[in-house]
Amino acid sequence: MSSAGDRAILNSIFNPLLPVGECVFSEDIPCDLRDSEEVSPEYEEAKAQEIEGVKAAESGNVDMAVMSFTRAIEMAPRRASGYNNRAQALRLQGKIEEALADLNMAVEIARGKGRAACQAHTQRAMIHRLHGNDDLAREDFQAAANLGSEFAKAQLVQMNPYAALCNKMLHDVFSKLQRGECGGV
Template structure:
């Protein structure tokens, strides 16, 4: 989310958990993200878009989702070449249950960040992965793998979770650590 630099890590984690329905506070407090620094344009339209998106996020946080959507729509319109605006709006669209619209925004964000290695691309890939996973689409793992390569701690966890061999090893390790005598596979 844009304009969150002044928040504590815990506050940021709470917001991430709100906008990522698959996450818990424990999952996102120390997610180990290592995104490359992105250079955003500093044009008037990009500044306006960042400001509108920050307002939209605040409205969403206060439960005013339809107002938030109107403001985020304006944020996208202000700078239609700004991938982060599509990411922000896609998060809200997911909350509203409008997964097809969210997917369209994520596809646009991914298209706009083609060849880039920053946060906006990783977040779009993570969100698309979540939607694909919810739909039972096996390509979710590929999205998470690409986002993990870009530095997303959340995506790294998802890649492991979606790996059947890792899941089996984790189950066995958990059983050993819990002192179970009869290991079941």
């Protein structure tokens, strides 16, 4: 059994781009980050449609996934999750502008709270980063990081060359220590 300190040191060695003390062991969004939505028959039907959309996307039928997510949005238009999920499918289809519109809607509906907001900010940041809009990417990664996304935190570090360099140097020192190359340290 290892201590929290041992796990932090190992994490620094194996994930040199993360800030010291930050760990990535599981899902990047905390389990207790719940979306506050009213449960209604429409909500339940929309949720079922989203599950069908996810299954369709996982089986490679992205067109069917988009249709399922669109039905979910029609059933519960104030549910951010539907827009976020449809944006993922639209990205797979190469429809980046449509995906951004859905992500903007998800962020607006979620009002900066919950899992859907965290995921939408992260997805939108990835799109911005792929298109070279690093300032917009940083803003969205920061919003997602503030909501608890370890992935977004890691991306922010990667976008900061000085922090990445410091963490890389720390990784190198630990590697040399393990190999016995740093005598007397």
